[in-house]
Amino acid sequence: MTRSSTPTLVVVGAGVKAVAVAAKAAVLREMDIAVPRIVAVERTAVAANWRADGGWTDGQHRLGTSPEKDVGFPYRSSLVPRRNAELDERMTRYSWQSYLIGTNQFAEWVDRGRPAPTHKKWSQYLRWVADNVDMNVIFGEVQRISVDSGANGQRWAVHTADQCVDGDGLMITGPGQPERSILPGNPRVLSIAEFWHRAAQCELIAAERVAVIGGGESAASMLNELFRHRVSTITVISPQVTLFTRGEGFFENTLFSDPTGWTGLTLDERRDALTRTDRGVFSARVQEALLSDDRIRHLRGRVAHAVARDGRIRLTLSTNQGAERLETVHGFDLVIDGSGADSAWFIPLLGQDALDLLEIGLGGPLTADALQDAIGYDLAVTNVTPKLFLPALSGLTQGPGFPNLSCLGLLSDRILGADIGAGTEPDDTADRATRRSDEHQPVR
Structure with a gap:
């Protein structure tokens, strides 16, 4: 050897x-x-x-x-x-x-x-x-x-x-892999790959109530695409209290291109910076489009369970209300699982x-x-x-x-x-x- x-x-x-x-x-x-x-x-x-x-x-x-x-x-x-x-x-x-x-x-x-x-x-x-x-x-x-x-x-x-x-x-x-979804094989639940395949084929989605799971850039890109489809309401489901805009100014951008001082920050400071600039946030360009479209709604929570029933997809959302955990059920005609990478x-x-x-x-x-x-x-x-x-x-x-x-x-x-x-x-x-x-x- x-x-x-x-x-x-x-x-x-x-x-x-x-x-x-x-x-x-x-x-x-x-x-x-x-x-x-x-x-x-x-x-x-x-x-x-x-x-x-x-x-x-x-x-x-x-x-x-x-x-x-x-x-x-x-x-x-x-x-x-x-x-x-x-x-x-x-x-x-x-x-x-x-x-x-x-x-x-x-x-x-x-x-x-x-x-x-x-x-x-x-x-x-x-x-x-x-x-x-x-x-x-x-x-x-x-x-x-x-x-x-x-x-x-x-x-x-x-x-x-x-x-x-x-x-x-x-x-x-x-x-x-973008093929994963909360209900694989169900035609009323699209994975990221299935959604973009339909978009690439110029196949318009027609549905009354559509849910998009996720609050990050994967979900934001799909929302940007959904604006041109024939849907009545689009509900964004994410654990955040609202749909936050990504910080894109000079000082935020500097954190990305020059990490020199990053390790000098406390873990809490780093997590706060990531939350404001990178994780679970939408770009300013997408947020501007959201503001001009009155079909968009937001639901706070994490998807705990999904089931197909009576021609709809019923999602059980779990949220923390103080010291208690609250579960609510919502029905949709189509669910797009954009929970991200x-x-x-x-x-x-x-x-x-x-x-x-x-x-x-x-x-x-x-x-x-x-x-x-x-x-x-x-x-x-x-x-x-x-x-x-x-x-x-x-x-x-x-x-x-x-x-x-x-x-x-x-x-x-x-x-x-x-x-x-x-x-x-x-x-x-x-x-x-x-x-x-x-x-x-x-x-x-």
């Missing part, structure tokens, strides 16, 4: 975070800086969640974040002493503006007032970056994640239906060895809250080796920009600056991740 000269970082999901890390790694490699080999394992396509076939959008809605917050933003690298300015300059070759220039769209975009791109256009940008850095993507749905033990330590093993990809580090991205969607995929590894590192049961509290500076779970990077769960401990699009350049710095080590491999074989990925051409 000999030590592999280059460690491998396996990324589950070929979305925006995977593209950002692959781009930064490619630039560092050009600068003769040692970086891990990046291998992404993707179910369908690069940037699929920004397209209609990904299930999270119809591709025609506008990006809520400024497109200038691209894969290198905020271009304030700290990985290479005395060469960070060079690194940032090289990264601008993969910026949003460079994409527009390279595809002859820059002048038109400027002349139109720099509009927010559609989700589909954003996916085209990400695919352009992935193509230009020869991002290594293995296509297959992850079915199990385990830990393999070798002579020189442990490595992650990501299993699809027909192959296994080994890595010295593992990064898990993505919001999970699940940042811990991957836990059911973990094998017993991986579960044991994480529970030992956490010092207790594996839960989303426990993982969230344990995310360190490098966006990995502390006290766990090999490294497990969970940027979607890093907002509370490291800053609100890391789980989303607001500081992708800093995210790639944190992850590529981590020491993920290198595993072992037999003398007469190549690294399994490399061998298997060689069967696929770089994404085009």
